[in-house]
Amino acid sequence: MVPLASAPPLWLRDNCPCADCRDPRNGQKLFQITELPGALAVGAVHDARTSDGAPAREVVWAPDGHRSVYPETWLGAHLPDAAGSPAFLGDGRTEDDKELWAARRFDSGLPEADWEAYGTDPDVRADALASVLRLGFVLLRGVPVRDRQVLDVARTFGYVRETNYGELFEVRVEADPNNLAFTGARITPHTDNPYRDPVPTLQLLHCLVNAAQGGDSGLVDGFHAAALLRAEDPESYEILTRVPVPFAFADDRTELRAHRPLIGTDPEGRVREIRFNNRSIGTLRLPADRLDAFYSAYRRFGELLLRPELRLDFRLAPGDCLVFDNTRLLHARTAFEESGARHLQGAYADIDGLASTLAVLRREAK
Ligand code: OGA
Ligand code: ZN
Ligand code: ZN
Numbered sequence: 001m002v003p004l005a006s007a008p009p010l011w012l013r014d015n016c017p018c019a020d021c022r023d024p025r026n027g028q029k030l031f032q033i034t035e036l037p038g039a040l041a042v043g044a045v046h047d048a049r050t051s052d053g054a055p056a057r058e059v060v061w062a063p064d065g066h067r068s069v070y071p072e073t074w075l076g077a078h079l080p081d082a083a084g085s086p087a088f089l090g091d092g093r094t095e096d097d098k099e100l101w102a103a104r105r106f107d108s109g110l111p112e113a114d115w116e117a118y119g120t121d122p123d124v125r126a127d128a129l130a131s132v133l134r135l136g137f138v139l140l141r142g143v144p145v146r147d148r149q150v151l152d153v154a155r156t157f158g159y160v161r162e163t164n165y166g167e168l169f170e171v172r173v174e175a176d177p178n179n180l181a182f183t184g185a186r187i188t189p190h191t192d193n194p195y196r197d198p199v200p201t202l203q204l205l206h207c208l209v210n211a212a213q214g215g216d217s218g219l220v221d222g223f224h225a226a227a228l229l230r231a232e233d234p235e236s237y238e239i240l241t242r243v244p245v246p247f248a249f250a251d252d253r254t255e256l257r258a259h260r261p262l263i264g265t266d267p268e269g270r271v272r273e274i275r276f277n278n279r280s281i282g283t284l285r286l287p288a289d290r291l292d293a294f295y296s297a298y299r300r301f302g303e304l305l306l307r308p309e310l311r312l313d314f315r316l317a318p319g320d321c322l323v324f325d326n327t328r329l330l331h332a333r334t335a336f337e338e339s340g341a342r343h344l345q346g347a348y349a350d351i352d353g354l355a356s357t358l359a360v361l362r363r364e365a366k
Contacts, residue, residue, distance in 0.1 A: 016068035094270035100224035137324035150206035158353025171344035184338035189330035194275035195247040197258040200348030207316035212340025218332035222274030236297035246282035
């Protein structure tokens with residue numbers, strides 16, 4: 001049995017599951033941290049059972065006599081010295097919780113799902129969504145080639161993030177493009193919309209037509225690239241995690257700005273978010289020596305992101321819908337013949353919604 005002695009009293013009491021402390025209908029906490037006695041201490045501990053008979057321990061608190069019954073399984077998983085885990089667990093979004101990859105990882109195939117099976121089989125759906133969290137992407141095949149279908153794809157796992165581009169954006173050659181994506185130009189590996197705060201965490205690209213010469217797709221694992229930079233050139237890595245970069249987008253109706261480092265880390269220093277987009281990086285304003293250091297680091301990272309072994313190349317066919325983590329993967333496309341037919345519809349959504357959908361699917365599968 002796990003000793004309770006190591007548990008900080010305020011922490012343990014804050015997690016009391018009793019009906020006075022948490023509304024049994026929704027599990028939400030009913031008290032404020034300031035309402036707990038200042039000199040809180042564990043008075044007595046007894047073996048007990050939960051209301052459904054599971055082994056538990058009851059704490060009688062001093063000075064207020066409140067009683068808390070903690071299931072043994074909960075104590076085993078959460079007590080500070082029992083977890084056997086690093087001091088701070090990841091939140092599911094950092095490099096620690098991902099499978100980092102280079103192109104070779106997919107020699108035997110991409111993570112993909114057939115649209116029909118995805119719609120009818122919860123296991124297929126769960127696997128596809130889990131791929132987005134673990135590898136950063138999934139390719140849905142056989143998605144109906146229909147205008148605005150991309151929105152229905154997003155709604156299978158979350159909520160469409162509407163932006164100044166609309167609910168969806170058309171990726172095709174335009175006469176007066178407000179973005180290079182809407183030309184036949186090559187687009188090097190980038191994350192989308194780094195000029196937004198918050199950035200859209202998921203992107204969908206649904207291929208309707210891809211008959212032009214060129215226009216192949218590429219993906220790069222930005223977390224893997226950042227980890228390589230950290231190993232090969234720690235100084236450059238450090239600079240890219242610390243220098244806020246001004247990203248900007250403007251057209252006649254819009255003026256967006258966000259300042260973020262190219263490599264975002266969590267408070268424990270783990271890689272958590274990549275923003276990289278040569279088209280929308282603004283003018284940095286720093287002392288000359290810091291500009292020099294930043295640009296040299298930026299270039300190093302840019303070179304690393306272009307290593308052929310890191311880039312997964314493939315070609316979207318009509319009916320393919322790529323769903324990917326826009327805070328981790330960089331996407332690219334080769335140039336294509338503007339006279340040829342190529343049309344994708346894209347949309348943004350968010351990872352928290354996808355993770356929630358997956359968690360509920362897993363709960364239901366139990
Ligand atoms: C984009 C983009 C890729 C493509 O629109 O943001 O990167 O394949 N498009 O056209
Ligand atoms: Zn309580
Ligand atoms: Zn893009």
